[in-house]
Structure formats: structure tokens, C-alpha cells
Amino acid sequence: MHALLPTTATLPLFDIAASRRIEARALVHSPDLMERAGLAVAKLALALRRGDGPVWVVCGPGNNGGDGRIAARRLAEAGVAAHVGHAAPERPSLVIDALLGLGLSRPPNAEMLATMAAMQACSAPILAVDLPSGLLADTGQPAGERAVRADHTLVLLTRKPGLFTGEGRAHAGRLWFDDLRVAPDEAPTADLLGPAAQPHRSPTSHKGSHGQVLVVGGAPGMQGAARLAARAALACGAGRVYLDLLNSRPDEATDPGQPELMRGTPAELPNALGVIGCGAGPAIAHALPALLQQLPRLVIDADALNAIAADPSLQGLLRGRPASATLLTPHPLEAARLLGLDTAGVQADRLRAAQELAGRLGCTVVLKGSGSVIASPDERPAICASGGPALATAGSGDVLAGWLGGLWAQQPGASAHRIACAGVDAHGRAGEVDGVLRASDLIARLPDGR
Numbered sequence: 144m145h146a147l148l149p150t151t152a153t154l155p156l157f158d159i160a161a162s163r164r165i166e167a168r169a170l171v172h173s174p175d176l177m178e179r180a181g182l183a184v185a186k187l188a189l190a191l192r193r194g195d196g197p198v199w200v201v202c203g204p205g206n207n208g209g210d211g212r213i214a215a216r217r218l219a220e221a222g223v224a225a226h227v228g229h230a231a232p233e234r235p236s237l238v239i240d241a242l243l244g245l246g247l248s249r250p251p252n253a254e255m256l257a258t259m260a261a262m263q264a265c266s267a268p269i270l271a272v273d274l275p276s277g278l279l280a281d282t283g284q285p286a287g288e289r290a291v292r293a294d295h296t297l298v299l300l301t302r303k304p305g306l307f308t309g310e311g312r313a314h315a316g317r318l319w320f321d322d323l324r325v326a327p328d329e330a331p332t333a334d335l336l337g338p339a340a341q342p343h344r345s346p347t348s349h350k351g352s353h354g355q356v357l358v359v360g361g362a363p364g365m366q367g368a369a370r371l372a373a374r375a376a377l378a379c380g381a382g383r384v385y386l387d388l389l390n391s392r393p394d395e396a397t398d399p400g401q402p403e404l405m406r407g408t409p410a411e412l413p414n415a416l417g418v419i420g421c422g423a424g425p426a427i428a429h430a431l432p433a434l435l436q437q438l439p440r441l442v443i444d445a446d447a448l449n450a451i452a453a454d455p456s457l458q459g460l461l462r463g464r465p466a467s468a469t470l471l472t473p474h475p476l477e478a479a480r481l482l483g484l485d486t487a488g489v490q491a492d493r494l495r496a497a498q499e500l501a502g503r504l505g506c507t508v509v510l511k512g513s514g515s516v517i518a519s520p521d522e523r524p525a526i527c528a529s530g531g532p533a534l535a536t537a538g539s540g541d542v543l544a545g546w547l548g549g550l551w552a553q554q555p556g557a558s559a560h561r562i563a564c565a566g567v568d569a570h571g572r573a574g575e576v577d578g579v580l581r582a583s584d585l586i587a588r589l590p591d592g593r
């Protein structure tokens with residue numbers, strides 16, 4: 144058993160159907176899986192309990208409850224009082240939530256909800272078995288009006304996608320994992336990202352070796368967004384970074400605080416990597432047909448995404464671009480506009496929404512939000528395990544777009560999917576701070592792109 148985050152390598156995720164198949168095959172050779180699960184829960188419970196009070200074990204009707212009952216027996220064998228039932232004992236030292244796991248199949252009924260509320264009202268920490276009760280393993284959404292908010296979750300046998308995206312991170316608390324000594328014997332449903340290797344930078348390289356980035360955006364009043372993207376691309380190690388500020392005055396400075404940035408236009412830089420849309424406003428719509436047809440690689444963000452959502456002819460141009468030439472970075476509302484849904488419809492199944500969008504538009508898609516999802520046609524989707532609330536700040540998306548552009552400019556042979564996985568994970572790790580973070584400070588915290 145070990146802590147799951149931060150990841151040190153890319154890890155396999157398995158949805159409910161795959162987890163069931165792996166479990167069924169493993170049970171043939173290892174019929175004692177539930178004993179192993181219960182023992183693992185009891186061991187972690189011993190380490191986590193606060194004080195000398197009894198451990199309250201809340202067991203449901205299925206095998207998740209079975210794990211809980213075995214854990215209670217193991218705790219009793221270790222000399223710790225374990226109270227199994229739906230009513231709290233006096234001053235519990237820990238709550239074990241073994242009400243519902245992988246088998247959650249419908250919104251919890253009133254009785255279940257009342258038990259979940261009682262667990263939540265209890266002052267003891269909550270250790271969830273496999274999944275916080277009420278949370279759907281495939282999507283990370285509560286099945287009904289509430290899911291348990293655990294302090295710790297011990298994930299068993301397989302890592303489930305819903306623990307890492309949507310509401311998963313907010314409900315699971317600290318994540319632990321025990322594979323029950325079973326090696327998965329089929330391909331994962333998705334990848335949980337680990338840190339990417341830094342690309343090689345030759346000692347004989349010069350600025351021309353590290354690519355050109357052209358940031359198009361920053362309409363009057365919103366230049367900061369484009370400047371943040373350009374600064375991020377520069378900090379990432381791109382050889383030359385140019386800004387095309389939309390509707391700007393000819394004498395307007397590119398970026399007074401960043402003298403390395405230059406002015407440029409798509410016509411002057413036909414081979415540059417384009418980062419388009421940050422702070423662009425509606426003006427980007429006029430520039431988009433040429434950008435979509437001329438620039439060989441594009442990172443498309445913000446207002447450019449909204450313009451594409453509103454115009455089927457732009458969607459056609461996007462679909463006509465070569466494979467792996469375009470990377471979209473929508474937040475859930477932008478993704479909803481592109482898919483013709485509302486935000487709740489996207490958030491209900493983030494993996495599916497990102498895959499649907501990638502398939503429809505023939506692009507790599509980074510669906511931002513807690514547990515960003517990266518999806519591309521013909522690639523296994525990935526979920527980003529890094530990041531936190533400090534990233535919920537103005538400009539952090541612009542920094543991501545610029546960072547992705549800077550990474551991609553330096554690695555012209557890399558697929559959009561690979562760049563998205565590397566950049567999103569680095570951005571998330573840089574944003575893991577307590578308290579608040581300004582987007583400019585986020586740039587300073589990102590590792591350089593080498």
C-alpha cells in the first residue's frame with residue numbers, strides 16, 4: 144500500500160467494466176481478494192485513527208461492505224474496538240466508509256443519504272474504502288445529491304478515473320492504493336499522468352533551433368492575456384516569441400515588461416507555432432480563417448474557441464487540418480459551446496466529453512478543470528493528477544496555452560497529444576501551492592522546457 148499522489152510515473156486507470164473483468168479473472172486464482180482488501184483497510188485505519196475511541200465501520204449491502212466487515216474483524220484482532228452499524232458510537236477515532244463502492248448503480252436513497260450525512264457530521268476523519276460512497280467511479284460525479292467527502296480513500300485493485308477528475312479529488316481526500324497483489328492483465332482505459340522527460344537541448348543549439356511561437360490575441364483591454372501566453376512560451380525555452388496584438392496601435396509596445404518579446408504577424412511568420420485566442424475578443428473571428436489554413440501547428444484557446452463554436456465554417460476548416468496539428472484548450476463552458484451542451488452536460492462525464500470533442504473536430508483536446516482530461520483521435524485519453532485550487536486564478540489558462548506552444552515549438556516532431564500531456568502535468572505541478580498564486584508567479588514556478 145502506498146500514497147498515490149504526487150505521481151512519479153504515468154499510471155494505468157481502469158473504468159468499472161475493466162475493473163470488473165480484472166477482478167473476475169483474479170478471483171479464479173486468488174479467491175481471498177476480499178480478505179486482502181479488508182486487511183489493507185484495517186492496517187491503514189490503525190495508522191489514521193485519531194485517539195483511542197472505537198472505529199465506526201459503516202457497511203453497505205455489497206462487497207464494499209464486505210471489505211468493511213473484514214476490516215472490523217481485523218481491527219478487533221488487533222485490540223481496537225470496531226463498531227459496525229449505521230449509527231455512530233460515542234467519540235469514534237475514525238469512520239470507515241464501506242457503504243458503496245464500485246457497485247453504485249443509482250442515486251442513494253433517503254436512508255443511505257442519512258447515513259452519509261451522519262458520517263459527515265462526525266468529527267472523526269473518514270477513510271473511504273475504494274471510493275467515497277455515492278461517487279461514480281467512471282466520471283467522478285455524485286450519483287445523487289451527495290457523495291461522502293472523505294479525508295482518505297484507499298483505492299483497491301485498480302485505480303478508477305473518477306477519483307482524479309470532476310468532483311473526485313474534492314471527495315476522495317488523500318489517496319492510497321493497494322493492488323491486492325494483482326497485476327492488471329488488460330490495457331488501461333486511460334492514463335494518469337506522471338512527469339514527462341525533458342527534451343534534449345544540444346550544446347551546439349542556437350535560438351533558431353528552438354522554434355518560433357506567434358501569439359495572436361490581446362485585443363484592447365485584454366492584452367495581458369496574450370502577454371502572459373507569450374511570456375510563458377518564452378520562459379519555456381522557445382527560441383523566438385512574437386506577439387500580434389489585435390487592433391493595437393502601431394506604436395504600442397509589445398510588452399514593456401518583457402523586452403525579449405517581438406512583434407510579428409501570421410503573414411510574416413508562416414511557419415511559426417500559433418497560440419491563438421488569449422484575450423482576443425470577437426476580433427479573432429476575422430483572423431481565424433487565415434490562421435486555420437496557414438499556420439502548421441496551432442494551440443487554440445479562449446475567444447478563438449468561442450468563435451469556432453459559433454461558426455460551422457470555422458469548424459470545417461478545423462476538421463480539414465492535418466492530424467495532430469491542432470491542440471484545443473477549452474474550459475468546461477467553452478467545451479460545452481463547442482459540443483452544443485451546457486456545462487453540467489460536459490462535467491457529467493468529462494472523459495467522454497473530451498473524447499467526443501476530439502473525435503468531432505479531429506484535434507487534441509485539453510478539457511481543463513480539476514483533473515484536466517487530454518483526448519486525441521486514436522490515442523488513449525489521459526487525466527492530469529496534478530494541480531490544485533491555486534490554479535483557479537485569472538491568466539492561468541493563458542499561461543498554459545503559451546507553455547504548450549513553447550513546448551511544441553521546441554519539439555516539432557512530437558504529437559499534439561504528447562505535448563498536451565507533458566505541458567498540462569508541468570502546469571499542474573507548478574500550481575500546487577497553498578493559498579493564492581498570480582499567473583505571472585505561475586510562469587516563474589514552471590520548469591523550463593528543456
Ligand SMILES: NC(=O)C1=CN([C@@H]2O[C@H](COP(=O)(O)OP(=O)(O)OC[C@H]3O[C@@H](n4cnc5c(N)ncnc54)[C@H](O)[C@@H]3O)[C@@H](O)[C@H]2O)[C@@H](O)CC1
Pocket residue numbers: 166170176177180181203204205206207208210242243244245246247248249250251252255272273274299300
Ligand atoms: N469481489 C471481490 O473479491 C472484491 C471486491 N472489492 C470491493 O467490492 C466493491 C464492489 O462490490 P460490489 O460490486 O458488491 O458493489 P458495492 O458494494 O459497491 O455495491 C453494490 C450493492 O449496493 C447496492 N446499491 C448500489 N447503488 C445503491 C444505492 N444508490 N443505494 C443503495 N444501494 C445501492 C447494490 O444493489 C448492491 O447490493 C469494490 O468497490 C471493493 O470495495 C475489492 O475488495 C476487491 C475484491
